[in-house]
Structures are given as structure tokens and as C-alpha cells.
Amino acid sequence: MKAKNRDQSLSDSRELDGSYDQLTDSVEDDFELSTVCHRPESMDKLQEQTKFTKKELQVLYRGFKNECPCGVVNEENFKTIYSQFFPQGDSSMYAHFLFEAFDTNKNGSVSFEDFVFGLSIILRGTVNDRLNWAFNLYDLNKDGCITKEEMLDIMRSIYDMMGKYTYPTMQDDAPREHVESFFQKMDRNKDGVVTIEEFIESCKKDENIMQSMQLFENVI
């Protein structure tokens, strides 16, 4: 028997249902808002896979579930949550990149596991792990190297978060200049792209960056 497609079966059911009025009812489908409810794996498993203690996982999950009662974050929610930390600027692009970086299985939503894995790398990982993660964030198409265009997008998104009211006044070419200086620093063989090795090498040589990486030690 041929499987009817959904619309067909829908219209059939409508005809049978005498209460369906052709004139006034709209052709919208029934409410298909299946609220995806996702439960994370058990705490023990998460504790094995990440470097957080049980208490830390508890605190993280409570906060996560408070904002996203259904257990997963979709990109819209993600952007909304992130934008509340940056009231003056527009953080949606950067939040988008972050979302891409956190959503490791590319299913359009960030579950608690994704969330906690990402945080574990950033907050409890080695310097190499962190740099890897940052590289992954910058590499938008995940091809193993950062091009100037990708970096420009990232840079612009960071500058957008500052908003309009800055001192000194934000110039339009500020991101581009910053990208130039970044590539000058990172691109060793001057081939126009920054590979993961170049990135890690250059970052390790830069004292400022190394120092900043220590900031993540005591975030939680």
C-alpha cells in the first residue's frame, strides 16, 4: 500500500471530520511543535568524559536547565542568552560562530553534553587543547586552515559586540587592520592561510596570549 504523504492524509481526515469548514479554516497543519526533550547522560559518565567534578557538573546543569527547560539550546536561544551579556553591541554573529563550535555533531542544537564537553576543554584543558578549540572556532569551514576571509568574519563579529558607543570611534576598517596584523603574526610561511601548526606555534611564542590562557583556570 502506498504510504500517503502527510498532506494527503491530513486532507482526508479533514473531510471526514465534519467540523472542518472550508471557508474559515486555514490550511495550517496541526501543531507539530514537538518539544524535543533531551536528557543528558548520567553524571558519572559525564564526569568520566570531562574534567569537572560532580559538584561543578551539578551547578552547570542547574544553570543550563534553568535557561533551557527542554534540555537543548537552539541557535535562537543561544544568541538571546549570549546577547544579554553584551548590551551595547550586537553579539549575534559571534554567538553564531560559538554555536557552530559547540555543536560538534552538527544537529542544530547544543545539548548539555556538547555544552559541557566544550567547557571542559576550555576551562580544564591543556593549553594545546584550548588553542585547538580556538582554532576550531576560527576555522569556519573546518578545512584545517584559516583564511583571511574567515578571520575577517570572526573579527567583524567581535568588533560588532562593541557597539557604536566606543572610544575612540569605531572605524570601518578596524577589523581588517586587525586581521592583517594577526596574519602578520601567525602566518609563518606567508601563504595567506594559517594552519593549525602555525597557529599553535605562534600562540605559544606570544607571551600575551599565553598569559590570557591562564585566565580560564578559575572561571568555575
Place this chain on the structure above:
Amino acid sequence: MATGVAAWLPFARAAAIGWMPVANCSMPVAPGDNSRKQDELIVLNVSGRRFQTWRTTLDRHPDTLLGSSEKDFFYNEDTKEYFFDRDPDAFRSILNFYRTGKLHYPRQECISAYDEELTFFGIIPEIIGDCCYEEYKDRKRENLERLQDDQEDNKDLKLPHMNFRETMWRAFENPHTSTMALVFYYVTGFFIAISVITNVVETVPCGSTANQKDMPCGERFTVAFFCMDTACVMIFTVEYLMRLFAAPSRYRFMRSVMSIIDVVAILPYYIGLVMTNNEDVSGAFVTLRVFRVFRIFKFSRHSQGLRILGYTLKSCASELGFLLFSLTMAIIIFATVMFYAEKGSSSTKFTSIPASFWYTIVTMTTLGYGDMVPKTIAGKIFGSICSLSGVLVIALPVPVIVSNFSRIYHQNQRADKRRAQKKSRMARIRIAKSSSANAFLHSKRNGLIDELLELTGTEEDEQKLTKSRSLLASQHHHLLHCLEKTTAHEFVEEHVYEQNCLETALQGYPSRSPSASSRDSSAGSCCGRRAKRNLPLPSASTPPHAHPIATHHQGRLQELSAIHIQCGDRPSHAASRSSLNLKTNDGGRINCKSGRITTAIISLPTPPALTPDGDGLHGPGLRRPPPPPGPPAAPTVQTTASSAGANIIKVSSL
């Protein structure tokens, strides 16, 4: 920051890893989490009902009673709980506010009791969520009106002294304000009535006299009626002139409907006065008298209902127009049909189609005078169809108009309410956003003051000033600070930004003089380099050393330092001290002198080693004379800057 997402702050801080590799300077030190104690459960005993929550939940809102140390006043040592002698039902919504970040207003609560609870717990009602905000505001307004009604007796005229003209206008518009106005109001009303009655009675036949036929009263008692008319017109004229005098905008007053009615009401009299001599146009004069009936419209000033009716008719104009149009269509159709149907019969009254219009109208409105009746069979058939359809054609649009009227009326009310609420809601959102943004800037300013006191003040001063800022807030501010460092720009308040824009516009051209040397400077002087390009210097031609800073700051030192104070970073001492020792090349110095006006001001009396760090050095030495520079390079600076001589002294005395 919306503290509902306070739990996500660690995530936001972790996400800052994306900025680290691109930042060219080092990040400020993170605020330490001294209180390493575990998250504990707090018991809140509200009149016997026990609520429990995490301490961190309450800490989300540090500016309320429960989130701050104020709750320690209510701590009961024996039972190890916080006891509040308040309403437990209202407390539910308050605690939910901490949990969910949204404040809801329960409908069964009394508005004043709820307000009291909010005030007690230090929560401002403006953050009530959108779902409950309208209800809350409505109840609040009702309450306010009720209070106002009670107080209206006391409300005397304590208005500011208005001049005579304004008083008069107010008296005209609101007759209840003073007794004079009320008297005036009633007198004019009385005379309008008199005038209208006079016009009516004028035409009544007064009974026969010595003359043969019945004369209308107007012709019999001409003098009396004329006197009455004159008196009324006098009153009306005086009233109109007084209104014209008192009107705030005479042109607008003269264009208004009421004044046009006034003019039309009194004009026939004057025209009549002028024209009695001329016999030819006396016929026209008679028709002018018709316009005297417009005096009855003057009543609309006295009657609110008339005004509303007039307005609704105006607003239903399209529906009325449609009614008229459909009626006209039907009339024309049926008149044509009736005419051709009755054409055959002799001595018919239906002489032409326009003549048939009268019959059609009378029939369709079911009047049926009977002065024109069809005689042929076809005519009678069509006549009956006409009368039947007349009922329909007229009956259909009328309910539409009525419902339209009621819809417009209610919509108006609702639209006004919604518009008022929307404005206040937008204002609320804007305030919330700007307050969270300003919180960061405030803390920067406070951090600045802290810095100063740490250098020059005593310990007590410092402690006095250091507010107990919540850890959450300081972490959030640290995050924003890192972003500033990454992009080498600073957050400023809107008005400061406007000020800067104004200044740059006044300056005219951007200066590039110090740019050359700065290009080769190392990555460490990132912030200065970037900032420099964006800030135009007025004296671009002068060589890049101490001069330009002093000269172009002469007149505006005050405000520039003021700007600086507003934009000052919250420097991290460790970072600044370490970077002090890093850079000593002159290229960097030139760099930042032009880039950061603030550092320029500071750089003069302090060693050059300090200057290249656009970011490292802000607070010290700004408000008071800076401490004698420690590093030995100080004297050299003094000498190089000595050429600016008096200027420097002026600068430092700032």
C-alpha cells in the same frame, strides 16, 4: 545584565577564548573568587512557611534585600534561618523572581499590598514581566484614580500664576474652574436658547388683529423681536471676540469648527443691518436668516454628547458614504424601471426619471406618501419589488455603521492605552539595557577612583570607597574589559560618544603625523597604535613630542580629562606595572601620545617608559598631582618637556 542568565556567565567567560589569540595586548586579571565555599541551601522562614533555595540563586540580584547583606539583619542564630514577618503568599512571587528572573504579578493580590512587599524586598516593580505588566499597570492606575478621587476636594487651584489671557482661555475651555466661568457658561447657554426660541416663535401666526389676515408674530412685534435679536447677537459677538482674544493660537482658533459656527451664527444679523437699505437684495437677506438656525450648533460647546456624535459621524464617513452610494444605485435603477413601466399610462405622474426618484426614495424608505402611485400592472409589480428591496438596502448598512461606531470607539480607547503602555515599555527596556551598560562604566569609574586612592590616599579612604560589588558583577565587567582589550576600543556612554563626535567634527581633519613611527612599533603597543589613527589632532603640523599635547589641551584640558575619567579603564595594577618595564622605545611613546590623550596628559610628568602602554596606565596621576616618578628616567622627560614650559605646569596642576 539580566541576572536570569547569571548561571551562564561561566560559559560566556569561557567563550572569550575566541578573543585571546587575536588580542594584541594582554588581558586584565580576572577577579578572584575568594569565597570558595560550596553552594549552600538557605532557609527562608516567612511567617512560618519555610522556603529553601540556593545561596547563589539569591545572589543573582545583589541590589535587593535577599541578595545583599541586608538579609543578615533577619538571620536567626538559633534556628539558622532567615525569618521575615511578611505575607508568605506574596513571597512566592518574589522568590520566583530570583529563580526564574521574571517577576510575575498574581492577579488575586491587592495591588497596594503587593507594592509594599516589593518595596520591602527592594525590588522595583518596573521589572515585572511582560505577561503580567499590563494587568499590574491597570490595577495601579485604578488605585491611583481612586486615591485621586478622595483627594479632589483638597485639590485647589495651586497652579502657577498665569497671565490674564491664559486664565481667560482656561475659563472658556473648562467652565468648572471658576465661578465666573460657570456664570458665563450658563449665560451664553441661556441666550443661545433664547435666540433659537425667538427664531422659532417669530414665524408662528400670532392671531388676527385689526388687520385682515394672520400675521406671524415676527411681523406684528417687529421691534420686540428685533431688540431680542440684537441683544443675543451682542452677547454672541462679545463672546466670540473674547475667545478670539484669549486663544493661544488665533489662527488655529479661527480655523476651528466652533468658531466658524459662531461666525455663521452672527453674520446674518450684520449683513441684515447693512442691507436693509437695498431693496433688491432683501430677498436674499431673507434666506440669510436661515443661517440663524446654526446658532443651535453653538450648543455643542455645552454638550459633550453632541461633540462625540459629530466625531463619530466624521469617523464613520466611509460607511455612510457607502450607504449613500448603494442607495443611489438602487434609486436610479428603480426610478428608471418605474419610469419606463409607467410611460404607457396616461396622466401619469412619472413624467421623467428624476421625477421618479421621489417615488423611489419614498417607497424604499417605506414612507409611502401616496402622492405618486403606479397605475399599470408592471408598475405595481416593480413598485412592490422596490419597496421590498428598500428595506434590505437600508437595513443592511446600518448595523455595519453601528458596529463600526462601537468598534472605533473601543479601538480608540484600547489603542490609546496600548500606545501609552508601549512607550513606557520601550522606555523600560531601554533603561534596563542602558543601566546594565552603565553599570560597567560606573565600575570602571569606581575602579579609577580606587586606583587613585591606592596610590595617594590612606587605607580608610580606599575601604570606604570600595563598594562590596558582587562577584557576578565583577566577573561580568572583567569579561567586558577583555573585549575592550581585544578590540582596542573602549565602551563609553552615549552622551560621551556624542561629545566626542562633536569634537572630532569641530577638529576637521584627522592627523597622521605620528603615524609613521608607530607602524613599526611592536605588538605590545597595540592599543595605542589603533587608537591613534582614529583620533584627529588639531595641531597636526607640530612635531610629535610634548608640545602638541599641551597646546591642544590648553582650552580643553578640563573636559578632556573629564572625558578621560569617564572612559578610564579599570586597570589591573599587576599588568600595568609589568608592562611599564617592557617598552622604552620612543616610537611607542609617540604612538600613544597622540592616540590616548589621557596618557598624554599623564606622560608629561611621568617617565617615558610609562607612556607606550596605551592600556596600562590611566588612573594614576590624573586628579591630583602625580607622585614623583620612581624610575630614573624621570629627569629626561622633564627636560624634553621643559620646552613646553608653562604649558606643562598647567597640565600637571590639573
